Amino acid sequence: MAKKNLSEMSFLDHLEELRWLLIRSTIAILACATVAFFFSDFIFDKILFGPKNVDFITYRFFCDLSQEFGLDKSLCVTEIPMRIQSREMGGQFSAHMWTSITAGFILGFPFIIWEFWKFISPALYEKERKYAVLFIVTASILFFTGVLFGYFMIAPLSVNFLANYNVSKEIFNDIDLDSYISLLRSSTVACGLLFELPILIYFLTKIGLVTPSSLRNYRKYTLVIVLILSAIITPPDIISQVIVAIPIMILYEISILISVIVHKKQEKIK
Template sequence: MAKKVKKSADDMSFLDHLEELRWHLIRSTGAILVAATIAFIAKDFIFGILFAPKDPSFITYQILCEAATSLNLDESFCFTEIPFRIQSRQMAGQFSAHIWTAITAGFIIAFPYVLYEFWRFISPALNPNERKASRGFIFAASILFFVGVLFGYYVISPLSINFLGTYQVSEEVFNDIDLSSYFGLIRASALACGVVFELPILIFLLTKMGLVTPDILRKYRKFAIVGILIVSAIITPPDIASQVIVAIPVMILYEISIYLSKFVLKKEKQTQTVTTK
């Protein structure tokens, strides 16, 4: 039987590209499902992690309490109890929460492989110089994503849980938080921060495409800062300290993106100069 010869990127039709994309998506989905199955089995470990931000002894609360005490600031993070209960009000509530939590954990664990499959799909369209310059794409994007997820878990989630879980309009109302709402907050915080921390990678790609330059990023820096503050105000409790804690890392990422864009353009000019000679 004759061996099937794989077509080059230039010889592939639109349908061939769709077929190639389909297999990359299938392999990515398979990796997520395998990781999700492992997370589903490791129920006690996963849910122990998710319930940790509800504990007043959680490391984030300790650090914030010590920082507030040493600076003689508001000690709102120094407390011994988070006065709310978590409940499940639906027959399949706990099972559904288990399934979705496992899928989310599976996506986070399999993220580097998903990026690898994405890279395998787009890399044939790049020239050798672009492929060489983007060699560390998977590693850098994965590290930024994981750092963002940890930031969402250790910073955004505790701040939100502390504020929303203790907020009361009246002493007559007791907070009984639904299981899906509690886990949804942690999942959204972790995944949203993981995506936001991909900003340098996004700027890198936009610079390579010629859509962004360092001058544009500097010109619109003040608008970016306003946007960052607005996003921080949306995803955090309505107090200045929480917003600043979230906004500072994102602003640092924006500044790193400016230097990254400058570096990319500098490398491209050097490459063009060598090619011309």
């Protein structure tokens, strides 16, 4: 059956389209998750457990950086006193399954974005629909950049801080497997979605919910919110918070620029 035009679609038709979007996206995630399931050795030993090793690339980078600026080895990580344990019978299997699904979501993100584009494209102008490839590539790059930032910056900073934090010498950190993986999952996926801010602002400007002037007026409040978010998703030290806050504020400024461009085009159409 031929696909209906936007003007011909009822509310139930939109719900049906949304239902199939979710079904196809779920199938894509599960397909990618199945592939990831068979690469568990690499995903767990090399990727997930990488930030708990003192020779992780991020720790070496900060160590070299501190020596470059004459700070001796003040930023060098020499020990991460923690062990990973599984305290439930199905703990490792559950971790394997959910990690595979998370990997499936990350790997399948471009397809999910493509499905999202197909869902909203009927509401766009004909000339805007031609930018499908640009939209998908840009959104995917932003997401993967956020994931990499979360993995190489947020996750190791959090792991190092929390592993070395102690209230008594009588306590040793035997970290539950699920707790450790949850930390890495939230750090990477949250940053990936957070880096989609320019895309979100683009569509909010299109539908008139935000304007360039409102984004500029709320810049100082946004900075406070970003610092609060940085304090939540990073260890409570100023260096970690600044490292997280800087790229987010850069994305916010880029979002303002995007909003200006969209707003000017809409004004010309009027």
